[in-house]
Amino acid sequence: MKSDDLLLAYVTRLGDNALVLAQRKIETVTLGPELEEELANANFALDYLGQARLFYTLAGELENAGRDEDDFAFLRSDHEFRNLLLLEQPNGHFGDMIARDFLFESFYVLQLEALERCRHAGVAAIAARAVKEVRYHLRHVGRWLVRLGDGTAQSHERAQRSIDDLWRFTGELFAADEIDRAFAKGFDGPDLEALRVQWQQAVAAVLAEATLKQPEDGWMASGGKQGRHSEHFGYLLAEMQHLHRSHPGATW
Amino acid sequence: MYTQGLDQKGQTANNRGTTESQEQLAAFQRRIDAEEKIEAKDWMPEGYRRTLVRQISQHAHSEIIGMQPEGNWLTRAPTLKRKAILLAKVQDEAGHGLYLYSAGETLGTSRDQMVGDLLSGKAKYSSIFNYPTLTWADIGAIGWLVDGAAIMNQIPLCRCSYGPYARAMVRVCKEESFHQRQGFDIMLALSRGTAAQQAMAQDALNRWWWPSIMMFGPNDSNSRHSAQSMAWKIKRFSNDELRQKFIDVTVPQAEFLGLKVPDDDLEFDKLTGHYRFGEIDWQELSDVIAGNGPCNRQRMARRRQAHDDGAWVRKAAQAYADKQAAKKAA
Ligand SMILES: [Fe+2]
Ligand SMILES: [Fe+2]
Numbered sequence: 001m002k003s004d005d006l007l008l009a010y011v012t013r014l015g016d017n018a019l020v021l022a023q024r025k026i027e028t029v030t031l032g033p034e035l036e037e038e039l040a041n042a043n044f045a046l047d048y049l050g051q052a053r054l055f056y057t058l059a060g061e062l063e064n065a066g067r068d069e070d071d072f073a074f075l076r077s078d079h080e081f082r083n084l085l086l087l088e089q090p091n092g093h094f095g096d097m098i099a100r101d102f103l104f105e106s107f108y109v110l111q112l113e114a115l116e117r118c119r120h121a122g123v124a125a126i127a128a129r130a131v132k133e134v135r136y137h138l139r140h141v142g143r144w145l146v147r148l149g150d151g152t153a154q155s156h157e158r159a160q161r162s163i164d165d166l167w168r169f170t171g172e173l174f175a176a177d178e179i180d181r182a183f184a185k186g187f188d189g190p191d192l193e194a195l196r197v198q199w200q201q202a203v204a205a206v207l208a209e210a211t212l213k214q215p216e217d218g219w220m221a222s223g224g225k226q227g228r229h230s231e232h233f234g235y236l237l238a239e240m241q242h243l244h245r246s247h248p249g250a251t252w
Numbered sequence: 253m254y255t256q257g258l259d260q261k262g263q264t265a266n267n268r269g270t271t272e273s274q275e276q277l278a279a280f281q282r283r284i285d286a287e288e289k290i291e292a293k294d295w296m297p298e299g300y301r302r303t304l305v306r307q308i309s310q311h312a313h314s315e316i317i318g319m320q321p322e323g324n325w326l327t328r329a330p331t332l333k334r335k336a337i338l339l340a341k342v343q344d345e346a347g348h349g350l351y352l353y354s355a356g357e358t359l360g361t362s363r364d365q366m367v368g369d370l371l372s373g374k375a376k377y378s379s380i381f382n383y384p385t386l387t388w389a390d391i392g393a394i395g396w397l398v399d400g401a402a403i404m405n406q407i408p409l410c411r412c413s414y415g416p417y418a419r420a421m422v423r424v425c426k427e428e429s430f431h432q433r434q435g436f437d438i439m440l441a442l443s444r445g446t447a448a449q450q451a452m453a454q455d456a457l458n459r460w461w462w463p464s465i466m467m468f469g470p471n472d473s474n475s476r477h478s479a480q481s482m483a484w485k486i487k488r489f490s491n492d493e494l495r496q497k498f499i500d501v502t503v504p505q506a507e508f509l510g511l512k513v514p515d516d517d518l519e520f521d522k523l524t525g526h527y528r529f530g531e532i533d534w535q536e537l538s539d540v541i542a543g544n545g546p547c548n549r550q551r552m553a554r555r556r557q558a559h560d561d562g563a564w565v566r567k568a569a570q571a572y573a574d575k576q577a578a579k580k581a582a
Pocket of ligand 2: 345
């Protein structure tokens with residue numbers, strides 16, 4: 001890929017992560033365990049939706065081919081999305097969602113902190129705004145993980161299984177590819193190896209407080225960042241894009 | 253709003269058997285007549301308290317159940333901007349539920365008890381939410397008509413004699429008028445859109461018009477509780493007055509959209525300055541209230557599922573809090 005394309009791919013991928021997680025969260029609206037959580041979930045989904053729109057709008061500007069946020073969200077096919085596999089997994093139960101958010105956001109906060117300091121002004125500006133939102137989410141989900149882990153025997157067992165099941169998707173967070181390397185080099189972007197060390201420390205501290213065991217790093221799934229998804233992804237996209245694609249060119 | 257069932261089913265005041273002297277009742281009525289706000293700690297007749305708990309909890313339940321028909325289009329909203337606006341709206345409704353449960357709690361009934369009454373089927377919610385959202389245009393129609401009707405009902409509630417309810421309504425009304433404008437904006441985009449979009453908008457109006465005007469409840473002549481609620485200044489206008497006001501405001505909006513209101517008897521009366529309209533199918537309203545609307549079972553099943561699926565989470569949070577408290581005490 002040319003360097004312009006690599007930058008475009010990097011920014012689009014940030015948008016894809018945000019949109020796919022927003023969509024998964026939206027699926028659970030009205031299913032929260034209590035009203036306060038219903039509000040938090042919608043609030044966090046709105047934050048991610050807002051981030052996706054900013055990243056896609058920036059991507060459209062970088063590409064300069066007339067695509068807007070909706071073209072990125074609704075008119076690309078599955079292999080053109082390069083989100084993390086972790087984020088497209090079905091929601092599962094409340095503990096699974098807390099584990100997913102905790103594992104991802106522990107990474108995403110670090111990624112955004114690095115992006116806030118990077119030399120691409122457009123990306124840095126979005127990251128500066130997003131990092132405040134995600135720090136707040138992470139505190140919220142971290143507290144929930146502790147409550148579940150150190151709650152009842154049943155919640156402990158469920159939370160442990162959620163962490164165990166999702167652990168195999170965490171390798172991809174740090175698996176740098178050509179797109180990551182180009183951004184790191186060209187714009188002083190995050191060094192994923194360095195983030196891995198910080199992430200492990202942060203995650204270990206919360207797991208310990210939650211009385212949960214940190215799984216061994218075994219086989220790790222990958223492919224989402226390159227556009228190779230799990231079976232679940234096609235359904236997510238089909239549902240999200242169906243109405244928009246059914247009325248080509250319509251204004252809503 | 254969302255309080256129509258209140259007028260359907262009532263209990264006679266003061267069946268708790270407490271004694272309320274004529275002097276107390278008269279003094280209370282004097283405060284009401286002087287437009288004083290009644291606060292949680294003030295003395296109030298049992299009937300007043302019960303009426304408010306029923307109305308406020310029903311209103312809260314309606315906010316919560318009302319998230320479902322709109323939530324139904326969140327994953328499929330046609331643009332990211334519309335998705336964000338709809339999500340913010342659904343979140344507002346959860347917030348309204350929360351303020352209203354809090355207002356209800358000031359009257360001595362816990363949120364758990366109110367929610368328990370919803371889940372057991374004892375408490376009602378607005379029948380409008382038992383209709384399905386079949387197309388995206390239904391999201392526009394709900395905002396425009398259902399939130400529009402809710403505002404008509406709720407603006408007078410901002411002056412309700414019970415302080416905590418009135419104050420909750422002030423916050424709620426600000427957000428409802430935003431919802432109404434957003435709903436109208438969806439309808440506007442559709443009615444200026446493709447032929448398929450215009451047809452979608454007309455179909456939504458066809459299905460939502462009559463249920464929306466039923467939201468104001470039965471005719472005044474059949475409304476059992478209106479008189480007492482009016483005397484207590486919980487209610488300021490009658491069902492028929494509010495319904496007429498809604499129709500007078502909404503019909504010109506439909507015309508502006510180029511849509512036809514599905515009522516062949518609809519006619520502007522120059523003498524009165526009001527629209528005359530056709531007969532409402534009251535049988536349909538009582539069927540839906542009795543549980544036989546298109547989505548009653550579905551709505552309740554989803555609410556119960558969320559409640560049941562969340563039980564282990566609530567238990568865990570409680571267990572954790574207990575452990576922390578024990579540690580602190582030690
Ligand atoms: Fe509301
Ligand atoms: Fe509303």
